[in-house]
Amino acid sequence: MIVLKATQDKVLAALQSVAGIVERRHTLPILANVLIRKAGGQIQLTTSDLEIQIRTTAELGGDDGAFTTTIGARKLVDILRSMPADQTVSLESNQSKLVLKGGKSRFTLQSLPAEDFPLVQESANFGPSFSVPQKTLKNLLSQVSFAMAVHDIRYYLNGILFVAEGKQLSLVATDGHRLAFANATLDVEVPRQEVILPRKTVLELQRLLSDAEGSIEMQFASNQARFNFGGMEFVTKLVEGKFPDYNRVIPKGHKNSVTLGRTALLAALNRTAILTSDKFKGVRLNIEPGTLRIASSNAEQEEAQDELDIDYGGDAIEIGFNVSYLIEALGNMSQDMVRIDLQDSNSSALVTIPDNNDFKYVVMPMRI
Numbered sequence: 001m002i003v004l005k006a007t008q009d010k011v012l013a014a015l016q017s018v019a020g021i022v023e024r025r026h027t028l029p030i031l032a033n034v035l036i037r038k039a040g041g042q043i044q045l046t047t048s049d050l051e052i053q054i055r056t057t058a059e060l061g062g063d064d065g066a067f068t069t070t071i072g073a074r075k076l077v078d079i080l081r082s083m084p085a086d087q088t089v090s091l092e093s094n095q096s097k098l099v100l101k102g103g104k105s106r107f108t109l110q111s112l113p114a115e116d117f118p119l120v121q122e123s124a125n126f127g128p129s130f131s132v133p134q135k136t137l138k139n140l141l142s143q144v145s146f147a148m149a150v151h152d153i154r155y156y157l158n159g160i161l162f163v164a165e166g167k168q169l170s171l172v173a174t175d176g177h178r179l180a181f182a183n184a185t186l187d188v189e190v191p192r193q194e195v196i197l198p199r200k201t202v203l204e205l206q207r208l209l210s211d212a213e214g215s216i217e218m219q220f221a222s223n224q225a226r227f228n229f230g231g232m233e234f235v236t237k238l239v240e241g242k243f244p245d246y247n248r249v250i251p252k253g254h255k256n257s258v259t260l261g262r263t264a265l266l267a268a269l270n271r272t273a274i275l276t277s278d279k280f281k282g283v284r285l286n287i288e289p290g291t292l293r294i295a296s297s298n299a300e301q302e303e304a305q306d307e308l309d310i311d312y313g314g315d316a317i318e319i320g321f322n323v324s325y326l327i328e329a330l331g332n333m334s335q336d337m338v339r340i341d342l343q344d345s346n347s348s349a350l351v352t353i354p355d356n357n358d359f360k361y362v363v364m365p366m367r368i
Contacts, residue, residue, distance in 0.1 A: 001067055003036065004043055004060040005090040008102065012080040014058040015073070017232060018047045020204050021054060022073045028118065033070035035117045040064050046119070047073055051237040052201055053120040058231075062090070068114035071098050079107055120235050123221035130190040131215040132169060134229055138209040140171045143182035143359055145202050146328040149175035156241030158199045165192040172246045178325045179249050181360040193220050196239035201225075208232065250360055251350050254341035256314035258287060259354055262338045265292075266330040268306040272296040273323045275304040282368045283323040287342065288316040296323070319345045320368035326351075329361045 004011060018034060026032050028050075035046040041064065046055040079100060083089060089102035100107040141160070149157035152175065161172040167190075170183045197205075209216065209229070216229035220238075227234040272283050277298045286293040292308045319342065329351055330338065341350040351361040 001065060001093045002062040003038055003067055003069075003091045003093055003098070004062040005088065006060040007085070008080055008083045008087045008089050009085040010058070011060060011089055011091075012077065014043075014045055014056055014060065015077055015080065017056050017208060017230075018045050018054045019073045019077050020207055021049050021052050021200065022047050023049060024074065030070060030112050030116050030118070032072055032074065033112055033117070034073040034076065035070050035114055035119075036068065037114070038062065038065070038067040046117075048118060048120055049200075050118060050120065051198070052204065053235045054204075054232060055234075056232045067093060069093065069098065069111045070114055070117050071109055071111050075109065076100070120237075122226070122235055123224040126219040126221045126224070126226060127193065128191060129217050129219040130164070130186075130188060131217045132184070132186055134209045134214050134216050135211050136169075136184050136186075137216055138206065138211060140169065140182045140184055141202060141206050141209070142332055144171045144173040144180035145206060146332055147173040147175060147178050147180035147361075148199050148202065150199070152176070154241075156196055156239055156243055159196045159239045160199075160202050161194070161196055161243040161246070163192075163194050164190045166190070172243070174244065174246070174249070177322065177364050178329075179246060179360075179362040180329065181246060181250065181362075183358045194243075195220050195225060196241065196243055197225065198236065198239050201234075201236040205234070208234075249348075250362055251341065251343070251348055254343045254347070254350060256287075256312075256317060256343065257339055257341045258292070258310050258312045258314070259337055259339045260292070260308065260310050262330055262333060262335060264308060265338065266327065268294050268308055269323055269327050269330070272304040272306050273327065275302050276323055281322045281324050282320050282366055283326075284318060284320050284368050286316075286318050287312060287314075289313050314342075315344075317342050317345055319349070320366045321349070321363060322366055325363050329363070333359070 037044040043060045044057045083102045087102050092099045098109045163170045167186045172181050219226045272294045276296045283296045292310045295305045297303045335353045339352045339354045348362050348364045
């Protein structure tokens with residue numbers, strides 16, 4: 001039976017949309033596979049890592065009829081990538097194997113039984129669904145995701161807090177040294193929901209969400225989230241635990257503030273970062289009326305110094321930061337100007353966009 005027959009670009013696009021969560025190494029060999037379900041002219045592709053499940057449906061030709069199997073997802077992607085985009089490829093079933101053909105190439109691949117594929121048990125009590133534009137969610141994720149923790153023992157920090165209430169959707173991420181907050185106003189009223197999305201889910205959503213027109217529909221249960229967008233269904237386990245009270249972390253009433261060009265500041269930080277060491281990423285910021293000096297040094301006693309003219313009349317402050325934390329925040333913003341609020345050399349700094357309350361970034365100082 002010909003399971004599918006279409007151009008390489010169509011087959012690869014469908015497969016890549018679900019293959020991102022498939023890990024290279026597995027305790028369960030079948031989790032390296034994609035579940036293929038054929039019904040008539042439609043093919044349903046499903047992947048899972050036991051905590052996230054992604055499913056898409058595509059029209060990929062082939063014979064009519066029902067057929068199910070599983071086949072190595074990464075292997076299939078790698079083979080398809082090696083073929084020309086306009087080449088017609090076909091996948092045919094042959095007993096317990098599948099034969100992929102394209103031009104004069106032919107690959108015989110081992111399959112595993114579909115009934116052994118462990119589907120994620122979906123929650124029976126999802127809350128009401130609501131939709132936001134894909135572009136809105138993608139922008140919010142990019143503004144905060146860099147501040148997520150990686151493999152922190154405080155597992156609730158290895159992800160993003162997702163708060164929807166009324167017409168507001170807020171995303172928050174922190175690793176304990178910095179905190180990023182982004183907010184968007186929705187067209188619809190939504191009931192209050194507060195969940196923590198795992199890190200892997202966030203990275204996968206960022207990969208899959210589109211900047212084009214189109215919305216993403218969301219539903220939350222106590223331990224799961226479900227997203228529908230672009231012909232895909234995405235189910236993920238949520239992180240259990242209590243996220244820190246981010247409102248208490250965001251400083252209010254810092255008496256010194258400076259507004260300056262984002263690209264000029266980012267360029268100066270990138271230059272001084274060259275002479276920091278991999279272990280110690282510290283830079284010193286000297287802020288005084290009219291001038292911002294940025295300096296760094298390393299174990300080889302090399303030094304870098306850069307200077308920016310600024311419109312500032314507040315206190316003279318010398319403060320140290322992990323330069324990566326500043327570069328990542330500024331690099332994920334698109335605005336021309338940024339505002340930095342400071343209290344003194346020991347208090348956290350607040351980075352915002354002038355006349356805009358939808359983005360806040362808090363970064364702790366470091367001793368240098």
